[in-house]
Amino acid sequence: MFTSQPIGFVSSPYKRTGEIPKGLGAKHEAEGVLKILPEFEPGLTDIEGFSHLIVIWEFDRSERFELLGTPPSDNRPHGVFATRSPRRPNPIGLTTVELLSRQGVELHVRGVDMLDGTPILDIKPYLSSIPSEKLRRGWLAEAEARKRQ
């Protein structure tokens, strides 16, 4: 296995976990900056051509993992691999962001939901989507339906 190393850090408006919008209907419209370390700058070549990026990052302020937990969007417990809980066996987070602009090693993006200072592990281009009519969203769709009742 490998030991993770940061390729950069997130600059985000969120300083504390409680400030991040969570639960049903939460919108992630916040703007932030992915500040890549200078030694990795060549890896950003041609990234400007992509509208959306997948950011893989580390839940560096999360402790222990919890295989069953109750997410903010429901009042019932679900398995960690069926949620986006921070308490995961490998503390890896994933966020899809919209790339607004690049200035050297700084990627200005919309849609951050990470804490300020979060270590970035990887960035990949977002290449294709599952058509919405083919997507089933399990307990989350059920929790949304219960909320609407």
Next chain:
Amino acid sequence: MFTSQPIGFVSSPYKRTGEIPKGLGAKHEAEGVLKILPEFEPGLTDIEGFSHLIVIWEFDRSERFELLGTPPSDNRPHGVFATRSPRRPNPIGLTTVELLSRQGVELHVRGVDMLDGTPILDIKPYLSSIPSEKLRRGWLAEAEARKRQ
């Protein structure tokens, strides 16, 4: 930072890198099994309700990273963070698969592009898509256009 640990392993028809479809128009329709280690089984609770999963895994047979590389889909070099190259600073791969069925700790899925025996680091539910009309795909769209000419 953290040291990665496998939560399970991929059972895939691909034994060698050369067997995995790559490049422009490559289809990932292969079926495989995500075999989760028994101690993590409670983490799979309610996963059956999701049609698609994001699998985060380790490029365990990839060596060194390369910040600029020429992908199989183009004859020009691009930055590693603008490609899905295996030679990444953190050797983390990501694949979206369709969940066909669950049998205990075995998730039968369609769309694997990993080698047989690949360590799985995390599984997350696929919750939403970027509408295709909002997606720009940079050098990849350009390489596709050149190929059609």
